[in-house]
Amino acid sequence: MSVGRVRGTHDILPEEIGRWRLIERTFRGIACRYNYREIRFPVLEHTELFTRGIGEATEVVQKEMYTFNDRKGRSLTLRPEGTASVVRAYVEHGLQTVEPFQKLYYLGPMFRYEKPQKGRQRQFHQYGVEAIGSLDPTLDVEVIDLAWALMAELGLGGLWLRLNSIGCAQDRARYHDVLREHFAGALDSMCDDCRRRFEENPLRILDCKQEQCQPQIASAPGSADHLCDACAEHFAEVRRLLDALGLSYELDPRLVRGLDYYTRTVFELLSKDLGAQDSLLGGGRYDDLVEALGGPSIPAVGFAGGTERLALVAEEHGRGDPADHGIDLFLATIGDDGLDLGMRLAKELRSHGLSVDLDHRGRALRKQMERANRLSAAHLLVLGDDEATSGRGKIKRMETGVETEVEISSAALTTYIRDAE
Ligand SMILES: [Zn+2]
Ligand SMILES: [Zn+2]
Incomplete structure (x- = not known):
């Protein structure tokens, strides 16, 4: 009897590798042109990094992490995403003492226990950038522009952004109250998860995919209407700069992204070529994460996208290096x-x-x-x-x-x- 691969994992065979190389090479090339430097970090991290970084109430931490005890009984987790690890490395190596402003990128496998389907695996691959060290709206826009340039170079047209601002920690505390007020009367009609989220973190209700919760979510007040002056100004400046660079966007008042570390700008990049349903990549600011993971108060912004999705696109377009170049x-x-x-x-x-x-x-x-x-x-x-x-x-x-x-x-x-x- 032969041993098969683990459910939700996949082999990338020599016949397919050309598409992966094309995507990786294009991403590295663009990251380099925008002056981002590569960082590689371990697949294994302490579980606490993600419970603290991503948030206890998130879907990822509640349901999707590969967590186990090692032989000494320490709780370890296979990284479900890259940002928390990049920030952990930034803090651990004291990169801020050398140069607080760091522009970094990474590529590699991530792990989430989800229902496997086409283009969604339990071991999947992400590419991402993290620009740590500035609150300037120009940096939000540079990160978005980089993502845009990547998709354009890979031949994807009809690009547009879904954009929102969820404000700073104080704005979010106020917005939580606004959401609780909105959802309080309708909790009986909503799913069990949402009732739990209502207590733990009402923002996470906006992530819910259950049919029964959609009417309440669709009528929920938007976060961008509850920003302090500084956050409102920051968001206005991001939009002005996007306009100036000709990057088109649509405001989505209920876009919050599924991880707790986000602050202020959040975005997803989509392509009309792909039916504009699922986003190609997503990201935003995480101005409090460095401090939450034990570093100084240093703001940051970044994005991550799935390589599998791009490999499917490259396959449909018949693109990618031929796997076999021939020999001399x-x-x-x-x-x-x-x-x-x-x-x-x-x-x-x-x-x-x-x-x-x-x-x-x-x-x-x-x-x-x-x-x-x-x-x-x-x-x-x-x-x-x-x-x-x-x-x-x-x-x-x-x-x-x-x-x-x-x-x-x-x-x-x-x-x-x-x-x-
Ligand atoms: Zn604010
Ligand atoms: Zn729900």
Whole structure:
């Protein structure tokens, strides 16, 4: 009996990897142009990072985390998202003492225990940026602009933003009261989760997907109407800058995002090309998270998006590097002397930077030639007793079928093959 993969995980096979490389390369390239630097952080974190960072009342923490005790009984969690870890690393390494303003990006797998479906896995992949160290609205807009540039470069058109501001901690405390007042009379008609959220954090009611709760959610007052002067001004400036850059948006008064660390600006980026239902990525400010995780009071803004979604888009558009680029040279060998020569030559040519392969299965010459064709080898060289003795052989350019006599040395072969490119 064979062992299958864990439900909700997937293998990215060589045939698909080109799409992933395209997305990763495009994202890295754009992040680099906007002067964001890569950070890599562990897949495993202390559970407390997420209960404190993301919030006890969120769906992620309540229902979706892969949490377990290690052999010493410590509660660990497979990271369900990247922002909390980036901030943890920022605080832990005291990056603010060197330079408080840090623009960072990351790529990698995340884990959430959700119902698996097309494009949604329990081990999924995210790309994201985090700009830590400034409250300036220009930074909100730069982050959005970066996300926009990424989608445009990946060929997605009809881009627009869903935008809202949920204000600072004081605004949110007031908004909680406003929401409680709104929902109080209707709790009997709402789901169990919402009744719990009503007590713990009424903002989270706005995340509810249950049919029975939608009428109450649709008529709920918007957060942007309950901002203090400073937050209202910040939000107005974000919108003015978006207009100035020609980035179109739609105000969504009930957009709150599913994690508790968000403050002020929240946004989702969508594409009309994809039917404008699910967002491509989402993000916003998290001005209190650095402090909540033990650092100084330092504001920040960022976004994260799912790579699987983009891989599906790339597949539909037929985009991505071909998985198989072909190799420079296939060495077909006859007999022991031919094989010895082949092994030595392959090692030397590879060290010169050429991609070279042999059959490795002791098969007949005809089978080896077939293999060379299937590998899309640019050149073929047969090595047998004669070649081993004379030091000369015939290299075949597969595209034209032309054979040329060459000296069998790594220098001569490298020159010949490079000239063909
Ligand atoms: Zn405020
Ligand atoms: Zn509900």
